[in-house]
Structure formats: structure tokens, C-alpha cells
Amino acid sequence: MSSAARPPAAAAHASPAPVAAPRPDADDRPGGAASAAEVMGNGATVLDTARRRFRCSLPFLLLTLVVAAVVVLTTLTRSEEDTRPLSPGNASPGGSRALVQVLQDQGVRVVRPGSYAEALESLSEGTTLFLSDPDRWLNDEQLAGFTGASARIVLAAPTEDQLDVLAPAISTVGPLSDEPDTVRAQCEDDDARAAGSITSGGSGYSGPSECFPAASMTDGSAGSSYVTTANQDTAVIGNADVLTNEGISDAGNAALALRVLGSEPVLVWYLPTTADLATTGTPVDARNLLPDWVNPLMVWLLICSGIAILWRGRRLGPLATEPLPVVVRAAETAEGRARLYQDSKSVQHAAANLQAATLSRLARRLRLPHSSTRSEVIDAAAVRTGRPRPDLARIIDRIPNGNRELVQFSQELLDLEKEINQQ
Known part of the structure; x- marks a missing residue:
């Protein structure tokens, strides 16, 4: 009322x-x-009591239903397709399913190891190892394990640390120009001469055999999108877009990719994941993973919080006495x-x-x-x-x-x- x-x-x-x-x-x-x-x-x-309790719990019931609906929809609509870049099972523009299917049609057996141990077991005479690890999940010891196998190694846009272990004769120059253009082969490598030209971009490298030179964006020095060692047992492809579904049909990308990756009867296509991280006996300190500016920022926030508490906090005055008993009208x-x-x-x-x-x-x-x-x-x-x-x-x-x-x-x-x- x-x-x-x-x-x-x-x-x-x-x-x-x-x-x-x-x-x-x-x-x-x-x-x-x-x-x-x-x-x-x-x-x-x-019945009245049940209705009243139902009205009180109605918001919680609605929230539970919404959360349950979101979980069910997420489970039903979750896609099981492979969406990793350069994955042989990824049909999106950033995947490499088209290249892998053509290699398989030409008689090349493509092996997709699910772990580092499986990749090592798959390497032998007559195999080619394709490795793309832009997130650097593998450490130096794991990378050194590939050098002991008698297999040709093809690296996609490797880092300087990875080159120091797998191909010390090759070094990075820097990122190349991203302007849409093609670069022509300027070397005696048979695979590069067969391709003729490839799309520019990615990272530039220097080494014993340099092909497809282009200017670097950093200092203007020349870098190559395709470099091999002297005995051609290791090859570096600086522009990973050459191998993707979107860029495989441009210029001579397909010719270079098919000749480099299809030179052996078995191709081990290895994309490391977080499961390949090497574990140590000592736990990782989360504070070491944070940037250096986090600690001063936390101290500053703590000081600001203390000032805000003193400024806006409730200040209790002296106790007020009141005679008892209290008479209420x-x-x-x-x-x-x-x-x-x-x-x-x-x-x-x-x-x-x-x-x-x-x-x-x-x-x-x-x-x-x-x-x-x-x-x-x-x-x-x-x-x-x-x-x-x-x-x-x-x-x-x-x-x-x-x-x-x-x-x-x-x-x-x-x-x-x-x-x-x-x-």
C-alpha cells in the first residue's frame, strides 16, 4: 500500500x-x-510465499539462463577447422592447403607432426623439414636437434636466434618494402631461376646464395627474399605469403614453393605450438614476464589509492552518548x-x-x-x-x-x- x-x-x-x-x-x-x-x-x-520467493530469485534465474545459453551456443558454434597461419589444413587465405594438395598430387607424402618428438622421428634421408615458428616456441636445444638429422630444412621467415642455430651462415637484414611488387631472381639457383619472379615483402636475409633482392625498409640495404646455404641443405623464404592460399598463384610463387618443398619424396610440415615449450624443474616467476615499467606503475597506483582513501574515506567522529532507554513514538x-x-x-x-x-x-x-x-x-x-x-x-x-x-x-x-x- x-x-x-x-x-x-x-x-x-x-x-x-x-x-x-x-x-x-x-x-x-x-x-x-x-x-x-x-x-x-x-x-x-x-502459493503466495512461493510466488514471492520466485520474484526475488528471478534475476538470478535469468542470469543463469543467459550464461547457460551462451555456453551452449559457444559449444555448438565452435569451429573445429584449422585456422593457424601456413597450416596445411587451413583453407583460409592465410593457410597453405592449396600448396599441400598440389604437392600431394605430385606424389610428395606430407607428414604433419603434432609435437616436437614426432617431428624428430619423421626426419630421415630423403625428407624435407618445413619449419615456421614465428612465436619462438622452440628453444635453442630443440632447434639444434634438427641439425643432427640428415634432412633438408626450409625455414619460413626465421628469427635471428633461429638462424644462429640452424643456419649460422645466413643473417637477417630487416623487413622489406610492403609495396605490392614483384622481384626477379638474380642468382644461379635452379629453383629461383625456374620461378623467375616472386612477390616482394616479408623479411630480407643475406647469405651464401641470395635471390630475389629488394631494398630494406630500415637502412635501405639490399636483402633477399630467398637465401640458401652453400650446399643448399638449408633454405630461407623471407616472404611467408608466397606459401599461402592467397599468394600462391601470384607471379612465380607456386613454382618456387613446389620446387623447394617438393624436392624430396617426404615433406615434414611442422608448426610448433605451446605444447612444445620445454619445461624446466623450477617454476616460472610471473613477475619476470612483465615489462620493466609495471613495478613502478604498481607503486604509483598504490600511493594514489592511499591518497584517495585518506581523501574520500569516512572519518569517524567522537562517540555520541544517548540516555537509555530510548523512547520511540x-x-x-x-x-x-x-x-x-x-x-x-x-x-x-x-x-x-x-x-x-x-x-x-x-x-x-x-x-x-x-x-x-x-x-x-x-x-x-x-x-x-x-x-x-x-x-x-x-x-x-x-x-x-x-x-x-x-x-x-x-x-x-x-x-x-x-x-x-x-x-
Whole structure:
């Protein structure tokens, strides 16, 4: 019930003081229902309690349903396709499925090891190892394991650290120009001369046999997109786009890739992952993985937090003493109980309290004992006022169904008390 619509009578009737109400006459009430003086709990039925609890838990239920729906949709729509760059199973523009399928059509057996150990076991005479590790998952010891195998190694845009282990004679020059252009072969390598030209870009390298030279973006020095060692047992392809589905058909990219990777009957296509990280006996300190500026920043944030706490924090003053016991006005407690009934929407329970309080006051006014039943109080009130007993019973036994009816019910009870008090 709204506070604006609640008359003073409602608050007065809901007095918090314990009052001994007359005992109800269960047989005199329709259906043998108990009177308001015997209301247990909050006066609500099991269904009302269930509805109230359901309304309280509805936000949590909706949140659970949303989370469950997101998990189900993520599980159902999750793609199992290989999306790694240069992967032989990736059909996207950045994959290399087209190149691998052509190599297989030409009789080359392509092996896709799932781990570092499988890659080592697959290497032997008559094999070519293709390695692309831009994230540097393999350490120097693991890379050195490939040098002991009698297999040709083809590297895609390797780093300086990887070249120091696998091909010390080759070094990096820097990134080449990204402008769309083609560079022509300027060496005696048979594979490069057969390709004629390839697309420019990627990283530039220098070594014993340099092909497809282009200017570096850093210092303007010349770098080559394809470099091999003197005995051609290691080859470096600086522009990885030459091997992708998107760039394989440009210029002579396909010719170079097919000749370099298809020179042996077996091709081991190895793309290291996080599972290939070498584990050590000592745990990794997470603080060593953070940049150097993180620690000063954390100290500065801690200082700022302390200043903000001192600035905006609650400052407790001296304790205030108050004499006890504290006297609270009855109107304040009645209004507080009325607000509790309003928040919990316990209309029937509030009506039952009003009815019990009215019967108790009428019994004292009519000089009836505390053991008087509801019927005896109504009979005495009918004699005092001269009104028909059914009219009084209808007023007292009325059960309101809403806030507006509750206000009207309390006003009728107040008018009945005033009428009896004036007799």
C-alpha cells in the first residue's frame, strides 16, 4: 500500500503494542476459518510465499539462463577447422592447403607432426623439414636437434636466434618494402631461376646464395627474399605469403614453393605450438614476464589509492552518548510496520492485525472479558449501536484484496470504533 494513500487510521490500528484479542469463534465464521487473532506467520499462503520467493530469485534465474545459453551456443558454434597461419589444413587465405594438395598430387607424402618428438622421428634421408615458428616456441636445444638429422630444412621467415642455430651462415637484414611488387631472381639457383619472379615483402636475409633482392625498409640495404646455404641443405623464404592460399598463384610463387618443398619424396610440415615449450624443474616467476615499467606503475597506483582513501574515506567522529532507554513514538513504530507490510505486499496480514486490534478495543469499550469470542463482541456492538448484526459482521469479517480496499477497510473499522465510543 502506498504511503500517500494510507490514512492515519491504518497506522493507528496497526499499533505494535501487544493486545490480547478476543478468541475467535471458528464455527461462526464462513467455512470455519480462524479469526485474525490466530494468524500465523505473515498470513500468506504457500502459493503466495512461493510466488514471492520466485520474484526475488528471478534475476538470478535469468542470469543463469543467459550464461547457460551462451555456453551452449559457444559449444555448438565452435569451429573445429584449422585456422593457424601456413597450416596445411587451413583453407583460409592465410593457410597453405592449396600448396599441400598440389604437392600431394605430385606424389610428395606430407607428414604433419603434432609435437616436437614426432617431428624428430619423421626426419630421415630423403625428407624435407618445413619449419615456421614465428612465436619462438622452440628453444635453442630443440632447434639444434634438427641439425643432427640428415634432412633438408626450409625455414619460413626465421628469427635471428633461429638462424644462429640452424643456419649460422645466413643473417637477417630487416623487413622489406610492403609495396605490392614483384622481384626477379638474380642468382644461379635452379629453383629461383625456374620461378623467375616472386612477390616482394616479408623479411630480407643475406647469405651464401641470395635471390630475389629488394631494398630494406630500415637502412635501405639490399636483402633477399630467398637465401640458401652453400650446399643448399638449408633454405630461407623471407616472404611467408608466397606459401599461402592467397599468394600462391601470384607471379612465380607456386613454382618456387613446389620446387623447394617438393624436392624430396617426404615433406615434414611442422608448426610448433605451446605444447612444445620445454619445461624446466623450477617454476616460472610471473613477475619476470612483465615489462620493466609495471613495478613502478604498481607503486604509483598504490600511493594514489592511499591518497584517495585518506581523501574520500569516512572519518569517524567522537562517540555520541544517548540516555537509555530510548523512547520511540508509537506512530513511528506503526508507520514502520506499515512500510514493512507494504514492501512485502502482505495485505491480508495487515488486515488481520487491524481486525484483531479493533476487536480487542471494542471488547474493552463494551466491558466484555478478554475471553470473549468474535461473535460475542459483534453481538454486543450490535446492541450498543442498534445496527443489524450482519452489517457489523460484514464490516469486521471483510477481507481486502488490495491496498485501496485495505485503506477503505481500516476507515470502516475506525468509523465503527468512533460510533461505539460516542454511545
